[in-house]
Amino acid sequence: MSDIILEARNLTKSFGGFVAVNDVNLRIERGSIHAIIGPNGAGKTTMFNLLTKFHTPTSGSIRFNDTDITNRKPAEIANMGIVRSFQISAVFPHLTALENVRLALQRGLGVSYHFWRSQKMLSDLDAQAVARLDQVGLKSYAHTRAVELPYGRKRALEIATTLGLEPELMLLDEPTQGMGTEDVGAVTELISRVREGRTIVMVEHNLGVVAELADTITVLARGEVLAEGPYSEVSRNPQVMEAYMGVSAEEQEEEA
Numbered sequence: 001m002s003d004i005i006l007e008a009r010n011l012t013k014s015f016g017g018f019v020a021v022n023d024v025n026l027r028i029e030r031g032s033i034h035a036i037i038g039p040n041g042a043g044k045t046t047m048f049n050l051l052t053k054f055h056t057p058t059s060g061s062i063r064f065n066d067t068d069i070t071n072r073k074p075a076e077i078a079n080m081g082i083v084r085s086f087q088i089s090a091v092f093p094h095l096t097a098l099e100n101v102r103l104a105l106q107r108g109l110g111v112s113y114h115f116w117r118s119q120k121m122l123s124d125l126d127a128q129a130v131a132r133l134d135q136v137g138l139k140s141y142a143h144t145r146a147v148e149l150p151y152g153r154k155r156a157l158e159i160a161t162t163l164g165l166e167p168e169l170m171l172l173d174e175p176t177q178g179m180g181t182e183d184v185g186a187v188t189e190l191i192s193r194v195r196e197g198r199t200i201v202m203v204e205h206n207l208g209v210v211a212e213l214a215d216t217i218t219v220l221a222r223g224e225v226l227a228e229g230p231y232s233e234v235s236r237n238p239q240v241m242e243a244y245m246g247v248s249a250e251e252q253e254e255e256a
């Protein structure tokens with residue numbers, strides 16, 4: 001198998017006459033954490049929706065494990081091992097943390113009537129759900145209803161339900177969005193804990209999180225790739241600084 005798990009070739013998405021993603025090439029290395037960053041309106045969400053098949057590209061193609069998935073549906077790619085983090089609203093608020101993870105596990109297995117007749121299968125599933133909760137530090141919250149969990153713990157639960165599907169490739173849409181410093185630290189630690197054996201692509205605004213987690217960063221600006229590389233490189237790239245700060249490198253030097 002190739003070292004590239006996911007590849008976008010010349011990906012373009014237009015909305016009416018507006019080009020939100022313009023001829024983007026992206027190669028995600030197997031086993032890596034790859035972050036997509038960029039200023040507001042850069043095209044990150046559109047790119048994320050293209051990669052997870054929530055948008056159909058205007059042109060270009062996407063390959064996963066050397067198979068063309070450009071015309072596949074989200075459910076089809078989920079079965080192939082690409083799982084997108086669920087929105088918080090997709091966590092059922094009135095079910096307990098354990099019940100939420102168990103549901104995700106059921107979904108991963110496909111529900112069958114006969115399956116549910118086996119009590120042993122049910123208790124096996126419970127054991128797996130507890131293991132997933134433990135992995136994300138939620139074991140002691142197993143019987144707490146999702147609605148009662150603090151915000152950061154809800155995100156952890158969301159990641160646990162995603163893990164329930166055993167994804168080979170996990171796509172996280174702003175995993176630390178709206179969090180206070182403490183929760184950001186906890187989720188960062190959580191992602192680094194669950195990365196083993198899988199590849200993670202994340203759109204993330206928090207550059208501290210990106211610096212800590214990402215092996216490779218793709219910087220988008222105005223729908224195009226502005227720079228790519230490890231944090232140490234892209235953070236020093238004058239074009240990236242300009243895109244973020246809205247001032248040119250010369251101006252920054254003048255100000256210094």
Ligand SMILES: Nc1ncnc2c1ncn2[C@@H]1O[C@H](COP(=O)(O)OP(=O)(O)OP(=O)(O)O)[C@@H](O)[C@H]1O
Nearest residue numbers: 015018019020038039040041042043044045046047
């Ligand atoms: N459905 C749509 N119809 C029309 N224009 C859209 C649509 N979705 C996105 N756009 C436009 O495409 C551009 C890129 O948007 P996108 O949400 O992908 O950027 P982003 O980098 O995720 O921004 P942010 O950081 O603010 O979330 C924006 O100018 C946006 O207005």
